[in-house]
Amino acid sequence: EDQVTQSPEALRLQEGESSSLNCSYTVSGLRGLFWYRQDPGKGPEFLFTLYSAGEEKEKERLKATLTKKESFLHITAPKPEDSATYLCAVQYTGRRALTFGSGTRLQVQP
Amino acid sequence: EAQVTQNPRYLITVTGKKLTVTCSQNMNHEYMSWYRQDPGLGLRQIYYSMNVEVTDKGDVPEGYKVSRKEKRNFPLILESPSPNQTSLYFCASGSVGETQYFGPGTRLLVL
Numbered sequence: 160e161d162q163v164t165q166s167p168e169a170l171r172l173q174e175g176e177s178s179s180l181n182c183s184y185t186v187s188g189l190r191g192l193f194w195y196r197q198d199p200g201k202g203p204e205f206l207f208t209l210y211s212a213g214e215e216k217e218k219e220r221l222k223a224t225l226t227k228k229e230s231f232l233h234i235t236a237p238k239p240e241d242s243a244t245y246l247c248a249v250q251y252t253g254r255r256a257l258t259f260g261s262g263t264r265l266q267v268q269p
Numbered sequence: 270e271a272q273v274t275q276n277p278r279y280l281i282t283v284t285g286k287k288l289t290v291t292c293s294q295n296m297n298h299e300y301m302s303w304y305r306q307d308p309g310l311g312l313r314q315i316y317y318s319m320n321v322e323v324t325d326k327g328d329v330p331e332g333y334k335v336s337r338k339e340k341r342n343f344p345l346i347l348e349s350p351s352p353n354q355t356s357l358y359f360c361a362s363g364s365v366g367e368t369q370y371f372g373p374g375t376r377l378l379v380l
Contacts, residue, residue, distance in 0.1 A: 201373060201374065203371045256302075257312075257314065260311065261309070262311065
């Protein structure tokens with residue numbers, strides 16, 4: 160069964176304290192891996208798409224990387240406005256659906 | 270502005286009363302999809318559509334119907350809602366194999 164596992168479930172950081180979120184997936188048949196940010200009561204907001212091992216994408220304080228079995232979302236010097244739930248989703252070859260992880264709830268304190 | 274819209278945003282109904290949640294996108298995307306989000310279960314796909322008149326089941330299709338008569342619209346139909354369909358629903362659209370963009374969500378309560 161296709162699985163996407165995110166860790167940690169929740170993370171509390173002080174402003175400026177860098178950290179990483181993890182997304183691990185079933186190894187075979189990755190077509191694409193997606194990172195989204197979701198604020199409470201709102202729809203997921205697209206951040207990054209990664210397609211192959213070794214690929215990296217950056218946007219402001221966020222950097223996403225991909226290996227053959229997991230992806231990391233690195234947050235550098237976070238600010239309180241980075242507080243949100245970060246979702247990872249995977250599309251496997253031969254399947255149209257996205258399989259989502261359960262998310263990491265990030266809280267950045269001033 | 271490129272966007273996915275859903276209506277209504279909030280809905281309270283009773284068991285068995287048919288309802289429709291509309292979804293519309295203005296980005297000319299071929300692919301549209303419906304998800305439900307429940308605490309502890311994450312986002313799960315209900316139905317998706319690859320193009321007009323082409324729809325298929327996702328992971329949790331039971332109790333739902335969809336139609337795709339026009340490229341921009343993809344309504345979700347609950348013929349006989351039950352309390353276990355109380356959830357937060359999201360519509361998404363994208364180009365096939367590419368990023369999906371999500372709507373703002375519809376919060377449904379079935380009494």
